[in-house]
Amino acid sequence: MTEREIPISDEKEEGMSEEQVKPEERSEHHEELAGVEHHVVEGVDHDAVVEMLEKRIQELEGENETLRDQRLRAIADLDNTRRRAEQDVMTTVQYANEGLLKKLLPIVDDFERSVESATEEQGTDPFVKGVAMIRSKLAKLLEEEGVERIEAVGQPFDVELHEAMMRQPSDKPEDIILTELEPGYTYKGKVIRHAKVIVSAGE
Template sequence: MAKHKKPPHDSADNADYTDENLTGQSTINDESGRETVHTKQEADGDSQIVNLEHKVNELNDKYLRLYSEFDNYRRRVSKEKLEIGKTAGEDIISSLLPVMDDFDRAIVLFGDDIQTDPVKQGIILIFNKFRTTLNQKGLSEIQAMGIDFDTDYHEAVAHIPAPEPEFKGKVIDVTQKGYLLNDKVIRFAKVVVGS
């Protein structure tokens, strides 16, 4: 039996060694567990930071796009308001152009005896006032006679042989005056072009 019995110091040392080993292993396990948990928490924290940075960048990008879109909208509305203000009376002024044409024809028919007839003088006075008022609103006549034909301002109603070579491609006659309203064509000048 003595052979099977272990010495007491051996047992105690062995027990201490086992406890230390177990405790050390436990501590290592605890430490490695903590490290693992700590590493997991760091990894989770890092991934959360990356996710949050991504989210912030995404929201910032969305904000900048919305701000830019709103700024473009504001500019467009401002430009449209300005354009509407400039051409607000376009329909009214366009409807008054035949009246201008009638005045022009009447004055041409008066001939040279304007000075002697007070009625004709009154009509010319009214016409000048009418034309001045429309000019103040932005109406201007398109110059056509004797200049090169320009499709941006002129509408050719006829082509005739040019009386002289320098009149080729130029406006020879104006059948109806054209007008601009604030640099926008509201009626093209109807012209005869030399060819």
């Protein structure tokens, strides 16, 4: 009795797993895939990509430089605005102080005239002493605030500092100040009241 041959089903062949594929067939499949990938890479223009990237880098660098310049300008504008604001405040305060000091000057004049007109006997009077003390305190206050008295008698006449009320003959050189009628003052270097004076007209 002969042995019966057992047929192999085609369905089993079709259902073979990847592990059951012959090594020769698997190698051919990988070669096909590699060929496709190689074809895709070779299809890219490398020079064009590099050029595009370099162009984009230049654009970004330009944008960065523009933003940096804008930032520096904004900082400079802010600093200038701050300085102007500080200067405006200082100017406002200075003008306010100047106006107040100008109003004080006539009062200082009155105290000085009162003290200067007092006789030696009156100088011992408590009231006169009080007036003299107030005058000294006012003079010190003005000095601390930057107010300075303008020199007059014996000085050459200066139209920037003095106001000539009259000229009179004198043995002094011409344009030398002989008498001060009203003292002048400067406030932080600025004349706030010219000294009223009598000037020599010469012989």
